[in-house]
Amino acid sequence: MRSERARHNKIIFSGTVGAGKSTAINALSDIATVSTEAVASDATARLKPTTTVAMDYGVLNLPGGEKVMLYGTPGQERFSFMWDILSEGGIGLVLLINNANPDPLQDLEGYLGAFRQFIASTAVTIGVTHMDSAPEPGLDAYRSRLIKLGLDPMPAIFRADARSRDDVATLVKALLYTLNPGLNDA
Amino acid sequence: MKRAQSSSPSEPPSALHLLHVGSMDARLIGLSIERHWTRSVRLVETLEEAQVVLIDCDRPGIEAVLDQLAGHPRIGIVYYAFHPKDHAPRFQPRPVLGKPLNLESLPVTLARARADAAHVIAAAPPRPIAPPPAPSAPAAASAPAPLGNSLMADDERDLCGGMDDIPAAPGSPLPDKLFFNPDDYLIGRLQQALALASASGRPHLISGLPRLIGIEPRPIPVCITAFRENQLRPLAMTQLPESTGRIVSTPLIGEADSQPLQLAAEDFLWNAAAWAARGRLPAGSNPYRPVRLRAWPNFTYAFASPHAMRIAALWTRTQASPVEIAARLGIPHRYVFSVYSAASFAGLLDTTTGDANTPAALPAPPAQTDRPARPSILSRILRKLRDAV
Structure with a gap:
């Protein structure tokens, strides 16, 4: 694991189309988020009218003027070349999975595979969204898949509403404690 | 388990003022009064109406509370604390109960404190007769x-x-006191309902509570309740009488005129157990x-x-x-x-x-x-x- 000093102050949000990455960054950011949305022209158009094509960008302002950048990757796989570029030097990954997708467990597996190296050197927390409208698979199904994938220790995985600042902050807090359970917020 | 309704059936209910009590305890006591003690205890809003008051010794600001009580010698006082023995010398002869409060015996203690205070002739201010105890736990003593x-x-x-x-x-x-018996609390009933629902594949209800709580097994067990979220915490912290909370099978859970809360059973049981535990372990x-x-x-x-x-x-x-x-x-x-x-x-x-x-x-x-x-x-x-x- 790289030292904290070697990392940039940025947290990566990734996940499936429509999982709420842009919304989550918007919920947490202290600035109006910068978004590179474009009119969806492929299968994504069935899910939402616009989608992120390069990145979303938000900021957490820390006391003393320091900033933590919040980067959202595009959800579509054809923009996956952006994933490595954006995640380089990041503190960790918040992965959002849309439970209403046809095969969310496969989505999970795909994204964990794509970010394997990044996760191995940092940490990941997983937010499962849209569970109110699509309650299955439940969290235990995700946990079973994570065990099958050999993730040890098991990452934090929560039900999440990307619109909720509390939920997004809880995901990021879990990410920080995963990196260092000895952290104290005093 | 029998509820103490009153020390004497003919006595009117004790007028209890929660003078120096945390919000969580206040809700818990309020719920217990509403459910079990309406004939023996009634809550009052002001000190002037009170016959007996309850004071949490562990809360900051107790000195000001004691000053306030000095002008009311005929009001009974019941103290409670995590370390009652540490406080007993200071407040004797008044009772200092341990935490968590034993809600079964509290009405009797309140009635006794009320009766004792009524016999006071000379106005003896309830000032401490010994200095405040040094906190025994370093973690609690420091900032x-x-x-x-x-x-x-x-x-x-x-x-x-x-x-x-x-x-x-x-x-x-x-x-x-390190341990608690889950069967005394909501969590014990929930655990039992979940086990029965999972084994039978049928929804099960906890009967005898003021509002609906049940478990539907579904593929992922779900808890359904008509309690509001802010009511669940005091309920989970309250020791339930043995007669309350029988588990019954039901074909369907739901109330026609309400929109019950639906929560993953795992989350619901986590919360109910954490609230019952109060830093203790299951027996x-x-x-x-x-x-x-x-x-x-x-x-x-x-x-x-x-x-x-x-x-x-x-x-x-x-x-x-x-x-x-x-x-x-x-x-x-x-x-x-x-x-x-x-x-x-x-x-x-x-x-x-x-x-x-x-x-x-x-x-x-x-x-x-x-x-x-x-x-x-x-x-x-x-x-x-x-x-x-």
Whole structure:
């Protein structure tokens, strides 16, 4: 694991189309988020009218003027070349999975595979969204898949509403404690 | 278990004022009065209406409260504290009860305190006759430790108790008050309902409560309740009479004219257990036995007691006893016991390989042993988020 000093102050949000990455960054950011949305022209158009094509960008302002950048990757796989570029030097990954997708467990597996190296050197927390409208698979199904994938220790995985600042902050807090359970917020 | 309704059937109910009581205890006592003691106790809003008052010795500001009471010698006083013996000399002859309050016997104690005060002829101010006790727990004596979440200190005491740490190694007898019997609380009924629903594939209800609570097995068990979320916590902290909460099978759970709350059973049981535990362990638990969390709880809904996320982060990666986890994180045992209790009822505790006689070898501590002059970037983000939530 790289030292904290070697990392940039940025947290990566990734996940499936429509999982709420842009919304989550918007919920947490202290600035109006910068978004590179474009009119969806492929299968994504069935899910939402616009989608992120390069990145979303938000900021957490820390006391003393320091900033933590919040980067959202595009959800579509054809923009996956952006994933490595954006995640380089990041503190960790918040992965959002849309439970209403046809095969969310496969989505999970795909994204964990794509970010394997990044996760191995940092940490990941997983937010499962849209569970109110699509309650299955439940969290235990995700946990079973994570065990099958050999993730040890098991990452934090929560039900999440990307619109909720509390939920997004809880995901990021879990990410920080995963990196260092000895952290104290005093 | 019989409820004490009154010391005498002919006496009017004692007018109780919760003079110096935390919000959580106030809700819990209010709920108990509403459910069980309407004939023996009635809550009043002001000191002037009160025949008896209840005072939490552990809450700050007690001196001002005692000054306030000095002009009301005929009001009975019942104190309660985590360490009642420490306070008893100071307040004698008035009773100092232990925490958590035994709600079964409280009406009788209140009636007695009221009767004793009524016999006072000379106005003896209830000022302390001995200096305040020195706090016995170092963790409680110093400035409040950072909580790891946004709980107010008052709530923290209500929810996690004030239990002192137990010895670091097994051998000494453990205090009875370290343990709670789940069958005395809502969590015991929920556990039973979940087991029956899962075994039979049919919904089960907990009967005899003021509102609906039931478990539907579905593919993923769900708890359905007509209680509001702010009512569930005091209910879960209250000891239920044996006659309340029989588990019954039902073809369908629902109330025609309400929209009951639906929650994953795992989350619901986590919360009910954490609230009942108040920093204690379920009876029969071994605090020296290494265990492991098989997964993080769903902290976007599951109650995060102080340090719960740190505990989860460490306990999902290593097998260790509750006492060892507390030592590794440098926190009082009660916070780990709270997580242990919640995890055990939520089905998140892996106890398969633990052996109290062979403590697990722990990896190098992740905690920062040498605190840097400036908090790390992770700590600074964490502080920002704590303030944000």
